Amino acid sequence: xxxxxxxxxxxxxxxxxxxxxxxxxxxxxxxxxxxxxxxxxxxxxxxxxxxxxxxxxxxxxxxxxxxxxxxxxxxxxxxxxxxxxxxxxxxxxxxxxxxxxxxxxxxxxxxxxxxxxxxxxxxxxxxxxxxxxxxxxxxxxxxxxxxxxxxxxxxxxxxxxxxxxxxxxxxxxxxxxxxxxxxxxxxxxxxxxxxxxxxxxxxxxxxxxxxxxxxxxxxxxxxxxxxxxxxxxxxxxxxxxxxxxxxxxxxxxxxxxxxx
Amino acid sequence: xxxxxxxxxxxxxxxxxxxxxxxxxxxxxxxxxxxxxxxxxxxxxxxxxxxxxxxxxxxxxxxxxxxxxxxxxxxxxxxxxxxxxxxxxxxxxxxxxxxxxxxxxxxxxxxxxxxxxxxxxxxxxxxxxxxxxxxxxxxxxxxxxxxxxxxxxxxxxxxxxxxxxxxxxxxxxxxxxxxxxxxxxxxxxxxxxxxxxxxxxxxxxxxxxxxxxxxxxxxxxxxxxxxxxxxxxxxxxxxxxxxxxxxxxxxxxxxxxxxxxxxxxxxxxxxxxxxxxxxxxxxxxxxxxxxxxxxxxxxxxxxx
Numbered sequence: 273x274x275x276x277x278x279x280x281x282x283x284x285x286x287x288x289x290x291x292x293x294x295x296x297x298x299x300x301x302x303x304x305x306x307x308x309x310x311x312x313x314x315x316x317x318x319x320x321x322x323x324x325x326x327x328x329x330x331x332x333x334x335x336x337x338x339x340x341x342x343x344x345x346x347x348x349x350x351x352x353x354x355x356x357x358x359x360x361x362x363x364x365x366x367x368x369x370x371x372x373x374x375x376x377x378x379x380x381x382x383x384x385x386x387x388x389x390x391x392x393x394x395x396x397x398x399x400x401x402x403x404x405x406x407x408x409x410x411x412x413x414x415x416x417x418x419x420x421x422x423x424x425x426x427x428x429x430x431x432x433x434x435x436x437x438x439x440x441x442x443x444x445x446x447x448x449x450x451x452x453x454x455x456x457x458x459x460x461x462x463x464x465x466x467x468x469x470x471x472x473x474x475x476x477x478x479x480x481x482x483x484x485x486x487x488x489x490x491x492x493x494x495x496x497x498x499x500x501x502x503x504x505x506x507x508x509x510x511x512x513x514x515x516x517x518x519x520x521x522x523x524x525x526x527x528x529x530x531x532x
Numbered sequence: 533x534x535x536x537x538x539x540x541x542x543x544x545x546x547x548x549x550x551x552x553x554x555x556x557x558x559x560x561x562x563x564x565x566x567x568x569x570x571x572x573x574x575x576x577x578x579x580x581x582x583x584x585x586x587x588x589x590x591x592x593x594x595x596x597x598x599x600x601x602x603x604x605x606x607x608x609x610x611x612x613x614x615x616x617x618x619x620x621x622x623x624x625x626x627x628x629x630x631x632x633x634x635x636x637x638x639x640x641x642x643x644x645x646x647x648x649x650x651x652x653x654x655x656x657x658x659x660x661x662x663x664x665x666x667x668x669x670x671x672x673x674x675x676x677x678x679x680x681x682x683x684x685x686x687x688x689x690x691x692x693x694x695x696x697x698x699x700x701x702x703x704x705x706x707x708x709x710x711x712x713x714x715x716x717x718x719x720x721x722x723x724x725x726x727x728x729x730x731x732x733x734x735x736x737x738x739x740x741x742x743x744x745x746x747x748x749x750x751x752x753x754x755x756x757x758x759x760x761x762x763x764x765x766x767x768x769x770x771x772x773x774x775x776x777x778x779x780x781x782x783x784x785x786x787x788x789x790x791x792x793x794x795x796x797x798x799x800x801x802x803x804x805x806x807x808x809x810x811x812x813x814x815x816x817x818x819x820x821x822x823x824x825x826x827x828x829x830x831x832x833x834x835x836x
Binding site for chain 2: 285307309361400403
């Protein structure tokens with residue numbers, strides 16, 4: 273059924289919701305000819321506050337680091353420039369880490385955007401499709417001469433976040449509330465995010481581990497991934513890394529590339 | 533995993549759950565899950581916001597499965613944007629259908645409101661003018677949603693803070709027409725009636741007298757906050773963050789006296805209290821239901 277393309281009430285009502293520079297839409301009124309300014313502001317406030325709250329729920333460690341006033345001021349800019357495009361709020365804020373990286377007042381915290389990236393990955397892992405992780409016995413049953421050709425299918429929750437800073441340590445200290453010692457923020461850390469069953473796990477990958485895991489997640493065979501990891505770091509240790517990834521539930525299944 | 537129907541299995545014909553009768557329920561909040569489960573199956577039902585369970589997997593579904601195993605469920609959509617002029621989001625309709633198929637709720641409801649304009653989602657229940665044009669849009673959207681989920685929905689009356697100059701009909705006439713044209717049922721939010729009545733200066737009792745009560749399949753109760761408008765007069769905010777007000781309880785009793793046992797939900801979405809506080813609110817509603825309504829068969833499944 274076709275509707276006439278006249279300008280809609282929502283086209284008049286919506287633009288000022290997230291733009292404080294705009295005046296109250298002319299189409300609205302209070303009862304009996306009363307003003308509607310404060311009345312319209314209730315909607316402005318509901319929209320803005322609820323979206324800032326949504327970001328605070330997605331990025332609790334970032335808020336803990338910055339304090340609520342700094343966080344809410346920063347989030348307000350983001351909400352006004354980038355409102356959600358999906359009714360699923362747990363999908364919101366994918367651009368927030370990038371926004372933080374550019375945010376003028378956050379430049380003294382260069383690791384903050386990476387902490388946000390880990391938190392965004394954490395929430396994606398939390399909502400990811402349920403799947404049983406690969407059992408260690410399956411890997412143990414592979415004949416040694418075929419190991420190099422082995423291809424891994426990642427678990428739906430698995431993600432890697434690389435950082436030039438100690439983002440994993442900073443994330444952990446501010447997410448779980450565990451008081452830690454002084455953190456050397458300049459030590460680079462890579463995060464592995466998994467959810468083998470129902471609890472999201474964030475781990476710090478050893479040297480070369482992020483390159484290795486990323487190759488495997490992309491479907492490159494174990495031999496290639498190992499070569500790439502050794503190129504990235506001479507300290508790379510194959511057994512430790514494979515065991516760590518399997519134990520964290522990073523993969524769902526294994527096969528040989530030619531069998532696909 | 534449990535035996536719940538997978539979201540992908542949405543081609544299955546949907547069962548109609550049995551009506552749950554005059555029982556009281558509460559919003560389900562994940563922080564209450566341990567307290568609810570430790571108490572075991574109870575008389576009562578739970579309502580969830582559908583969108584919170586539209587992720588692919590993970591703890592939210594585990595929690596909802598645990599709740600659904602022993603209790604009737606009400607699936608309350610808050611983001612369909614039925615009241616807006618633009619077409620409904622097809623992907624969102626499909627997700628909603630998948631959720632209905634998976635959890636077989638006793639009640640499915642949505643709002644007479646809108647929340648999306650073009651591509652922006654505003655995360656609030658925004659008001660609409662009541663005209664022939666908006667009536668047509670709302671009816672089309674209710675039809676579309678009912679076709680998508682293969683069962684009728686209940687449409688909830690809004691709480692509003694302002695009106696539109698172009699409005700040509702009363703909210704009750706508008707809602708009556710939507711129900712008559714689409715066959716949908718109604719969710720009567722009595723706190724919304726009280727909030728809107730105060731904000732617009734009409735009588736809540738007159739509104740309720742004019743409301744098509746025979747169509748009501750669920751009642752909502754909630755708490756509200758107080759502000760002031762441009763003239764310094766009282767402006768009530770539908771905040772869902774405190775106990776139900778005494779005046780709303782009085783209206784509720786009047787409605788139940790008129791229409792008997794209707795499933796009644798106490799909503800609480802902000803400043804979430806400990807479970808016993810919310811449970812006590814539901815018990816207060818149940819006491820009124822038991823006083824006026826016929827005993828509900830569903831309440832006997834788990835005789836205390």
